[in-house]
Amino acid sequence: MVGVAGIVALFVVRGISSTWGGLALPNEAQDFLTLSISVIIESLPFVILGIVLSIAVQVWVPDTLFVRLLPKNRVLRRVAISLLGVLLPVCECGNVPLARGLIVKGLTVAESMTFLLAAPIVNPITIITTAQAFGWTNGILIARVAGGFLIANLIGWLFSRHANQPGLLTPRFAAECALPPSHEHGETRWGQSVELFVHEAGTILPALFLGAVAAGLVQVVVPRQVLVTLGSNPLWSILAMMVLAFIISVCSNVDAFFILPFATTFLPGSIVSFLVFGPLIDIKMLALMRTTFRVRVLVQLTIVVALASALVGLVVNFVS
Amino acid sequence: MANLSESRFRRAFVATVTVLVVLVGGFVALTSQQGPKLSSAQIDVGGVVTKSNEQLRMFANQQVRPVTAAQVRITPSARFAVTTAGSVIAVQFANPLRYGTRYRVSVDGVASASDGQSSSITYEFSTESPTLYYLHRSGGSGPDQIMTTGIRQPSLRVAYSAPRIQAFAAFPHALAVVTLSASGHSSLNLIGSQGQVEHINLPGAGTVDQLQADEDSGILGFTFTDAGPTPKRAYSDTLFTVDPNGTAVPQPVKGLDGQPVSVLDWSFVPSSSEIVAQNIDESTILIDTAKANSVTPLGTFLELGAVAADGKSVVVVDVNGQLQLSLATGKTTRLSPALLHGATVMGAAAETLTTGWLQQESVYDKKIRGFVSHLVLNGAGQARELFHPVNPKGSIESFSVSPNSEYVAIETVPNVSTSVDDGYVVNGRSKSVTTNFVDIATGALVKSVTGFGVQW
Incomplete structure (x- = not known):
């Protein structure tokens, strides 16, 4: 309810402020509202779709289906999981509830992380929009897909080294995962679906609201021009683009078009870093992932993903 | 067990981060030694042999410092100017280049705008050879033929054939063909690349002459004289233009007095939207078809000759001989x-x-x-x-x-x-x-x- 109320409040204030005439909000406040609402408008359909897919996985897919279909070898299993995004084309916001559903359904936390990080990039919508924006120029498309795939599997391997997989989760979500299936007795599948939708929406929407507010606020405070002036330096351009991706929190399905105008200013590698890092780690994603993973895990995840994204960008700059 | 698990993960995490940091540092060092590189280039290899001031746009992978003409080498040589904007180096060729020739453009000392690291950028391209069209009349033994061939190639092909072809004009993907009926009246058709025929209605029954096509604008021009005795004619060598891709209805070209002009000679001006025409009273005018009522008098001459390929001048004749008339300034230079x-x-x-x-x-x-x-x-x-x-x-x-x-x-x-x-x-x-x-x-x-x- 808090999340829904916050989101509705943002829309109401933005709508009313446009009719206030002389009492209109300052430009910075209007920018903040517009930017925050744009993140919500962009993300909400995918969040809802992700929750629905999560419910489908948890309630309607047989318990052992994923376990039976996926390879037994752990490396091949993670490779297969990182390609699941091709079948479940949800952007990163929708992947959080879906990844939660996969954990509930028996995947390890490391495997779920692999899906969470690969699916926003290795999915048909993202590949098509990136191809439309950049074509084969400078290998941006190839580097993005390959980079996303490799980073997801690196993270999957790294966290698979952690023997205490539930220890990576927040205590609350770990407890939910530990509940015996018997607690659902007496309910129809539709009933379970409705209950899960309310529960997941109640968990995810406040995080989305807070993430959108934070993204809007930082964009108002930090001028984009500061980032653009760094565009031509091989190292600073990559860092600038990763910071930009972190701040603006744009969805992976549309981020290629967002960044296309910057392609004439920034080095190709920095564009790739933006397109790889943004879908995996940004303000909104961290807020959403905080519903599932411990803070320490998110810090470790961010460090590795940031370094790997920068490396992918540097390699592209070197060879292109 | 928990501690063992933690330490195994911690070791893997530290190792992963260490390897990534080393690799990132290594590539930072490598890339910082590199100067700008060529990402892509754009050039119209067909347009560059037919038009002046065509550009080769070379896109560097980063913003570069301004490039001077001294840094640019073109083989075979060609006159050019160079400009730089952000990551784009634009080499503008002053004149059309040679047909079917491989050109190499090298830019030395291209410096990064951020750290000054420099490198050389080279791009090679081959220009197109012309596709020629000409009219071969059968001499009464069959239909007339519009033939197509290359300048250096022996291949010869019939592009279109029809009885009594009076004249034609070529667009890149179509031919405008005027045929004569048995009664001596002209008929104008547009022939598509797949042979499809689009008839263009003329202002009436009469004859078309001086047919020309402007490749840049896709517009067709001709003079039209309607049939019948001279005193009763509505049009007599009246200049018309028609846009086959637009309404396809011929429109008379209007002169200084706002009335349709009757001309002795006329021509499209290459690389512009202008027409130069000599009225029947021998006054010569420049008409901009893209602007309403834009007619510039150029003087009175005995004859109007060919417009230069660069569209900057036209040959005219006065009582003392030939002159080169600048279309921009109206100044004349005697051709001696x-x-x-x-x-x-x-x-x-x-x-x-x-x-x-x-x-x-x-x-x-x-x-x-x-x-x-x-x-x-x-x-x-x-x-x-x-x-x-x-x-x-x-x-x-x-x-x-x-x-x-x-x-x-x-x-x-x-x-x-x-x-x-x-x-x-x-x-x-x-x-x-x-x-x-x-x-x-x-x-x-x-x-x-x-x-x-x-x-x-």
Whole structure:
């Protein structure tokens, strides 16, 4: 309810402020509202779709289906999981509830992380929009897909080294995962679906609201021009683009078009870093992932993903 | 067990981060030693041989410092200007380049805008060879044919055929064809690349003449004279334009008084939306078809000749001879040819090139008791003969220079004394009319075809 109320409040204030005439909000406040609402408008359909897919996985897919279909070898299993995004084309916001559903359904936390990080990039919508924006120029498309795939599997391997997989989760979500299936007795599948939708929406929407507010606020405070002036330096351009991706929190399905105008200013590698890092780690994603993973895990995840994204960008700059 | 698990993960995490940091550091060092690189380049290899001021745009992978002309090398050489904007280095060619030639453009010392690291950028491209069209009349033995061929290629193909083709004009993907009916009236059709025919309604029954196509705008122009006795004509050599991709309805071109103009001669001006025309009272005007009521008087001359390929000037004739008239300023420069021995110049048969101009000259030959035609390249006070008919009794009917001034197509009648007219009431020719293609730089005859009306 808090999340829904916050989101509705943002829309109401933005709508009313446009009719206030002389009492209109300052430009910075209007920018903040517009930017925050744009993140919500962009993300909400995918969040809802992700929750629905999560419910489908948890309630309607047989318990052992994923376990039976996926390879037994752990490396091949993670490779297969990182390609699941091709079948479940949800952007990163929708992947959080879906990844939660996969954990509930028996995947390890490391495997779920692999899906969470690969699916926003290795999915048909993202590949098509990136191809439309950049074509084969400078290998941006190839580097993005390959980079996303490799980073997801690196993270999957790294966290698979952690023997205490539930220890990576927040205590609350770990407890939910530990509940015996018997607690659902007496309910129809539709009933379970409705209950899960309310529960997941109640968990995810406040995080989305807070993430959108934070993204809007930082964009108002930090001028984009500061980032653009760094565009031509091989190292600073990559860092600038990763910071930009972190701040603006744009969805992976549309981020290629967002960044296309910057392609004439920034080095190709920095564009790739933006397109790889943004879908995996940004303000909104961290807020959403905080519903599932411990803070320490998110810090470790961010460090590795940031370094790997920068490396992918540097390699592209070197060879292109 | 928990501690063991933690330490195993911690070791993997530290190792992963360490490896990534080392790799990132290594690539930072490597990339910081690199200067800008060429990401991609754009050039219209067809347009660059037909138009002036075409650009090669080289996209560097990062913003670069301004490049000067001294840093640019072009092989084979060509006049150019260079500009830099962000990550784009634009090399603008002053004149059209040579056909079918591989060019290499190198830019040395291209410096990164951020850290000054420099490198060389090179791009190579091959220009297109022209597709030529000309009209071959059957002489009554079948339909007339519009032929297509290459300048250096022997291949020959019929692009379109129809009975009694009066004239044609070529667009890149279509041909505008005027045919004559048995009653002597013209009919105008647009023939698509797949052979589809689109009829264009003329202002009435009458004859079309001086048909021209403007490749840049896709517009067709012609003069029209309606049938019937002269005093009752609504149109007499009235200049019309028609946009086949628009309404496809011919519109009269209006002169200084806002009325449709009747012309002795006219031409599209390349690389512009302008038309230069000589009215029937010999006044010459410049009309911008893209602007309403934009008509500029250029003066009164006896004849209007060929517009230069760069669209900057036109040859005109006054009582003292030929002049080069600047279309931008209206200023004239007298063309003073270094004549061949005993030669005279008649009319406006001259066409200016990038450097110098081509001049048709006539030399009296006592043996045949007539004049022999010569085509002469003039410039820098010197004259070099490019072509003359093999038979002294042959004549040069007209000539047209390729848009890049590399070749000249020369219409000749091999022997005037035995020539037979083809009987066409409009745009008639000798049945033996031949077109010869000469390389202007070397004077070499590279091709001869039976026909006329070459469209470059």
